[in-house]
Amino acid sequence: MPQEYRLILKHADEPGYTPDIECYLRHGGYESLRKALALAPRELPDGKRMSAQEQIRDEVLKSGLRGRGGAGFSCGLKWSFVDRRSGKPIYLICNADESEPGTFKDRQIIHKDPHQLIEGMVISCFANDVKLAYIYIRGEMPEGAKLLNKAIKEARARNFLGPNILGSGYSLEIHVHRGAGAYICGEETGLIESLEGKRAYPRIKPPYFPAVLGLYQCPTIVNNVETLAAVKHIVAMGSGEYAKLGTPNNTGTRILSLSGHVKRPGYFEVEVGKVTMGELIFHENFGGGMRDGRKLKAIIPGGSSSKVFKAGETFKLKRKGPDGQMAAVDVGILDLPYDFDSLQQAGSMSGSGAIIVMDDSTDIVEALANVSEFYAHESCGQCTPCREGALWMSKALHRMTHGHGRKADADYLLHIAQNIQGRTICAFGEACAWPVLSFVKKFKDEFESRGAADEARHGSIQGATGHPTAASPGLPVI
Amino acid sequence: MSTPTTAELKPAPPPVETIRIKVDGRELDVPKTMPDWQGKPQPTTMLQACAMAGLEVPHYCYHPKLPIAGNCRMCLIEFGTPMMGPDRKPVLNEDGSPKIARSVLPYEPDAARGAIACATPISPGMELYPSSAATKQMREAVLESLLINHPLDCPICDQAGECKLQEYSVEHGQATSRFVETKVHKPKQVDLGPRIMLDDERCVLCTRCIRFTRDVAGDDALGIVNRGSYNSIAAYPGRQFDNNYSLNTVDLCPVGALTSKDFRFQMRVWFLKETKSLCATCGTGCNITAGAREEKLLRFEPRQNDAVNGPWMCDHGRLNYKWVQREDRLSTVISTRTGSGTWTGVLAEVAEVLRNAPKGSVAMVLSARQTNEELYLLNKLAVLCGAITDSIAREGQGDALLVSPDKNPNSNGVRLTGVAYTEMGIQIPKIAAGIRNGQIKTLVVFGEDVTRHGLEGDVLSRLDHLIVSDVLPNETTQRAHFLLPGCAHIEKRGTFVNVKGRLQKFMKAVEPKGDARPEWEFLGELLQLLGRPENFKSLEGLFNQMAKDTPAFAGLEWSRIGDLGVNVKL
Amino acid sequence: MAFIVPAELEAELNELVTHYPQKRSASLMFLHAIQEHFGFISKEAAEWIASKLDLQPIHVWELVTFYPMFRQHPPGRHQLKICRTLSCALGGAYALHEHFCRKFGLDPKAHGIQTTKDGSFSVEFVECLAGCGTAPVMMCNDEFHENVSLSKADELISKCQ
Ligand SMILES: Cc1cc2nc3c(=O)[nH]c(=O)nc-3n(C[C@H](O)[C@H](O)[C@H](O)COP(=O)(O)O)c2cc1C
Ligand code: SF4
Ligand code: SF4
Numbered sequence A: 001m002p003q004e005y006r007l008i009l010k011h012a013d014e015p016g017y018t019p020d021i022e023c024y025l026r027h028g029g030y031e032s033l034r035k036a037l038a039l040a041p042r043e044l045p046d047g048k049r050m051s052a053q054e055q056i057r058d059e060v061l062k063s064g065l066r067g068r069g070g071a072g073f074s075c076g077l078k079w080s081f082v083d084r085r086s087g088k089p090i091y092l093i094c095n096a097d098e099s100e101p102g103t104f105k106d107r108q109i110i111h112k113d114p115h116q117l118i119e120g121m122v123i124s125c126f127a128n129d130v131k132l133a134y135i136y137i138r139g140e141m142p143e144g145a146k147l148l149n150k151a152i153k154e155a156r157a158r159n160f161l162g163p164n165i166l167g168s169g170y171s172l173e174i175h176v177h178r179g180a181g182a183y184i185c186g187e188e189t190g191l192i193e194s195l196e197g198k199r200a201y202p203r204i205k206p207p208y209f210p211a212v213l214g215l216y217q218c219p220t221i222v223n224n225v226e227t228l229a230a231v232k233h234i235v236a237m238g239s240g241e242y243a244k245l246g247t248p249n250n251t252g253t254r255i256l257s258l259s260g261h262v263k264r265p266g267y268f269e270v271e272v273g274k275v276t277m278g279e280l281i282f283h284e285n286f287g288g289g290m291r292d293g294r295k296l297k298a299i300i301p302g303g304s305s306s307k308v309f310k311a312g313e314t315f316k317l318k319r320k321g322p323d324g325q326m327a328a329v330d331v332g333i334l335d336l337p338y339d340f341d342s343l344q345q346a347g348s349m350s351g352s353g354a355i356i357v358m359d360d361s362t363d364i365v366e367a368l369a370n371v372s373e374f375y376a377h378e379s380c381g382q383c384t385p386c387r388e389g390a391l392w393m394s395k396a397l398h399r400m401t402h403g404h405g406r407k408a409d410a411d412y413l414l415h416i417a418q419n420i421q422g423r424t425i426c427a428f429g430e431a432c433a434w435p436v437l438s439f440v441k442k443f444k445d446e447f448e449s450r451g452a453a454d455e456a457r458h459g460s461i462q463g464a465t466g467h468p469t470a471a472s473p474g475l476p477v478i
Numbered sequence B: 001m002s003t004p005t006t007a008e009l010k011p012a013p014p015p016v017e018t019i020r021i022k023v024d025g026r027e028l029d030v031p032k033t034m035p036d037w038q039g040k041p042q043p044t045t046m047l048q049a050c051a052m053a054g055l056e057v058p059h060y061c062y063h064p065k066l067p068i069a070g071n072c073r074m075c076l077i078e079f080g081t082p083m084m085g086p087d088r089k090p091v092l093n094e095d096g097s098p099k100i101a102r103s104v105l106p107y108e109p110d111a112a113r114g115a116i117a118c119a120t121p122i123s124p125g126m127e128l129y130p131s132s133a134a135t136k137q138m139r140e141a142v143l144e145s146l147l148i149n150h151p152l153d154c155p156i157c158d159q160a161g162e163c164k165l166q167e168y169s170v171e172h173g174q175a176t177s178r179f180v181e182t183k184v185h186k187p188k189q190v191d192l193g194p195r196i197m198l199d200d201e202r203c204v205l206c207t208r209c210i211r212f213t214r215d216v217a218g219d220d221a222l223g224i225v226n227r228g229s230y231n232s233i234a235a236y237p238g239r240q241f242d243n244n245y246s247l248n249t250v251d252l253c254p255v256g257a258l259t260s261k262d263f264r265f266q267m268r269v270w271f272l273k274e275t276k277s278l279c280a281t282c283g284t285g286c287n288i289t290a291g292a293r294e295e296k297l298l299r300f301e302p303r304q305n306d307a308v309n310g311p312w313m314c315d316h317g318r319l320n321y322k323w324v325q326r327e328d329r330l331s332t333v334i335s336t337r338t339g340s341g342t343w344t345g346v347l348a349e350v351a352e353v354l355r356n357a358p359k360g361s362v363a364m365v366l367s368a369r370q371t372n373e374e375l376y377l378l379n380k381l382a383v384l385c386g387a388i389t390d391s392i393a394r395e396g397q398g399d400a401l402l403v404s405p406d407k408n409p410n411s412n413g414v415r416l417t418g419v420a421y422t423e424m425g426i427q428i429p430k431i432a433a434g435i436r437n438g439q440i441k442t443l444v445v446f447g448e449d450v451t452r453h454g455l456e457g458d459v460l461s462r463l464d465h466l467i468v469s470d471v472l473p474n475e476t477t478q479r480a481h482f483l484l485p486g487c488a489h490i491e492k493r494g495t496f497v498n499v500k501g502r503l504q505k506f507m508k509a510v511e512p513k514g515d516a517r518p519e520w521e522f523l524g525e526l527l528q529l530l531g532r533p534e535n536f537k538s539l540e541g542l543f544n545q546m547a548k549d550t551p552a553f554a555g556l557e558w559s560r561i562g563d564l565g566v567n568v569k570l
Numbered sequence C: 001m002a003f004i005v006p007a008e009l010e011a012e013l014n015e016l017v018t019h020y021p022q023k024r025s026a027s028l029m030f031l032h033a034i035q036e037h038f039g040f041i042s043k044e045a046a047e048w049i050a051s052k053l054d055l056q057p058i059h060v061w062e063l064v065t066f067y068p069m070f071r072q073h074p075p076g077r078h079q080l081k082i083c084r085t086l087s088c089a090l091g092g093a094y095a096l097h098e099h100f101c102r103k104f105g106l107d108p109k110a111h112g113i114q115t116t117k118d119g120s121f122s123v124e125f126v127e128c129l130a131g132c133g134t135a136p137v138m139m140c141n142d143e144f145h146e147n148v149s150l151s152k153a154d155e156l157i158s159k160c161q
């Protein structure tokens, strides 16, 4: 029977579990940190020695942990890119901006078990020789910021943080930094700019790869809350045990956020790849199915930036057959295992692990208009294709949802989106283009018939006539 | 390009390390590193490599003298890199050449993935496709995006003719826009500072202006307010953008968003006659292009010279041109002695005075605003009359970027031609004393109001002969017995030597008014009248003769100075 | 009007500066603290922060106009921020927003901030608050509210009054 596997959220929802340090310590808190700090250098067969730090980094690499923030990049590999020879300080930033629409998992860790995050951070900082770290928490979580500050104070009072941690000679400070309502602060280089006190303008890469030229132009690690919490468990149980959770290349557990038209929305921690999309939506241990009398229409699988799935879609996935050979197999959307690789092979992504379900009562044009309004509002406006394109798409969709659609709008939208993806400074370009590309391609009939109906009513609006462009009649500016 | 003097000839540089790449199919060796905006060697970018191949990659935000921003995306180009096999060895084609993997979107392998040429370094074996269909499509799309919210008011825009949006739209754009929505409206006619107007609707948000004032001028006064499509360039509300370099942002602005209040609506730029000249407001000698129409000076713009001013100039110098064509400018040659009003008449009288002047009775005050050629001739005249000569120092505030505390454009010319060997102005008290005690009876003044520099009116009134040349009237010119209207440098040709020893030439941008003539012309005639015929026929000849006679200019020829000048030994 | 920061607050701010190797980093935290105290960021406040952090006022103004949480004008005493994004929209956020607007005589079509004439409430749509599983969600000042039905909304209003 598909069920949750609670590792990070093991205690969070237990009755009587509180976010203070006593409670955390009663549940074995900070034991992994003690273990990490106590690691002795290990002699390798070739005579080289592996420091405690190197051992932890190696463990994280071997655990197969992939970032939980969105891109799913190997955490151990990311750490290995850090420039450790520059002579500059190395910084670590916990990305607690949680703002990808549909996502509410980091919120649970921060509000219910903040010490777990702190412990994961201290271990990660120790492993990477970081002396100063920040938690960048979104501005709309004032309570979370208070809880984290309190946790930091408590940890410092007990010497899990601050100078000479537990007598190890290792010192670390962590500070909480609050954002102020801008989604783009979740993008790691935008976050860094924001932490430097500037507008959250993502940086061009090259040359500003955080591992080399990050915060204050120093090597910097940015990791998601859940990723850092997982590090604690990798150290606690060992990379081998951790890697046994989940499926190959998709190890460990993930906290998935399920929202939209299901009976039982909520967050569920599962072994990665052990539960299918269908189970997540329909099984009574998870979403519990559609609301009564409703049918599934569409699924956004990994936060609003990921490409939408249409009910009934099937995909060709590469699978190892019984003979050990890779072969393409047809997999229906509901049978799709929820993991990084399967979703990518199905043409979308698991992103931040946020599943938004839409039933047949959903007006798909309205839904896309809603998502596009988000991106138009959140584009930082730094680079041309996204700055202009995000609002352009949103205006077009606004027009469509206000009775002035055109049949040609489907292709019009595809044209705009196609010219954004891959051409921008940061991945927000994809984030705003993908919903449009996928919604319009997969539900083209709905866009076209709506536009055609409007045209039948009003006649075609002017446009596409060359410069100067004709403004559409009487439209409110968003 | 300038011809280097011996002083500039350095030992042959070590061979540069190069990378072999292909640009539009043509093989090319490019240096591994090239200077960045501050001149520091950095990995060569795709844009620099394309430039070496003779192809300009269109761009808005990139500027060679500003830090890279990478925000406009106009310079996106398609590219490919050598394909690597699993053994980390290059995969080869059948003919043995390396197989190239065109860069594609990882999630959409049919679509090209461009890289911004301005910020992406090249690597060995890379192939750049700045002219491919995919590159063109990316450009078209960026232009379309830039235009959707643009007011397209070219007919009333001052930038028309110098606008990169207009230019690129013609070259790289598509004929039609698909945009049918309402445009975003932003502030128009924003009074950014005393010299600059901003139209946010025309702005393409390239941030050149912000980067210039922050990273070059050192006045971090501009920023962007609001967000997303509503982003707008702004100074802090109520604060003036008024640093002494602010007008460079007008030059930098690739569109008509930033305009000079001084030049706004003056003239469509394609009607301007442009002349290479210099700023004469301080000793830096920034290179300029003077714009004029029908003999009316309309603007100065910096002309790039990395040995002097880079691409910049200060606002003060830029706007310091109106005095030249003031209404009261001196324009009649006159002798108050005889009332003669012709050059022949007045010069004959002056020659007569100087010929009869006993040795030691003549003094000359010669401005460091005169050209080298003029100072050279004046010095000859002084030797002929046994005159004592000096010049006037002009000290003021300097800054860290360009402005020199020396407010004369040619102090070094004064020294090198021998008009003043020691500290400038040191002889003035002596001259004053000489006039007072009656020893000095004739004073020749070129380009200075000496009444403000130690030879007051009552001193001048003791003279038998006051011979004055200048451009604007002042107390000295009013007291002159012989008034010889000269030219501002912008009205003539000549050379100056700047504070760092750079000899630079300038051309004539406008005609002088009335009788006014270039001083070197009538000085030649005067020397001839005094029995010292000069054999130059033109300024070129005069310069070459001066170079022969003046040790510091030895070996120079007018035709070899070039537009950017040469260094001379101070 | 002189802009006076109480000593206690200033001490708090001074402490914040010590969290960062570069003063400028404290900008957002300063803005939060100042806004908490004064309700909004006035020009005077922006200038004060700039001088405190050795910045130009435009640097602070760039932030005030970029980050949606900062206000240039005083909002209502009770700030109602209703999530507008997809999961909440699917869960009835627009009806909730409209409900508040009608109660207060505000324009339900407007997405930006609107404040009642008496200054007691302001209503605005905000983007995803990371509470999508309990849609619709909203914030009343610093408090987070989930599963906000229309009747729960009414309760909230009366609690505020
Ligand atoms: C537009 C955009 C928004 C993002 N928002 C978040 C976010 O809210 N939280 C987060 O952890 N990562 C976010 N990311 C991903 C981060 O850039 C970064 O990859 C991540 O924090 C790395 O952590 P991880 O490797 O532990 O996943 C976002 C990325 C983009 C492009
Ligand atoms: S893609 Fe969008 S969010 Fe990212 S830098 Fe460009 S404008 Fe900003
Ligand atoms: S005003 Fe001109 S220079 Fe400044 S950002 Fe806009 S377009 Fe660029």
Ligand code: SF4
Residues within 6 Å of the ligand: B279, B280, B281, B282, B283, B284, B285, B286, B309, B313, B314, B315, B316, B317, B318, B402, B403, B404
């Ligand atoms: S720095 Fe001097 S030479 Fe250059 S523009 Fe200014 S005044 Fe003229």
Ligand code: FES
Residues within 6 Å of the ligand: B058, B059, B060, B061, B062, B069, B070, B071, B072, B073, B074, B075, B076, B116, B117, B118, B119
């Ligand atoms: S020139 Fe603007 S991105 Fe390269």
Ligand code: FES
Residues within 6 Å of the ligand: A101, A102, A103, C083, C084, C085, C086, C087, C088, C089, C127, C128, C129, C130, C131, C132, C133, C135, C137
């Ligand atoms: S959509 Fe409302 S909290 Fe996420």
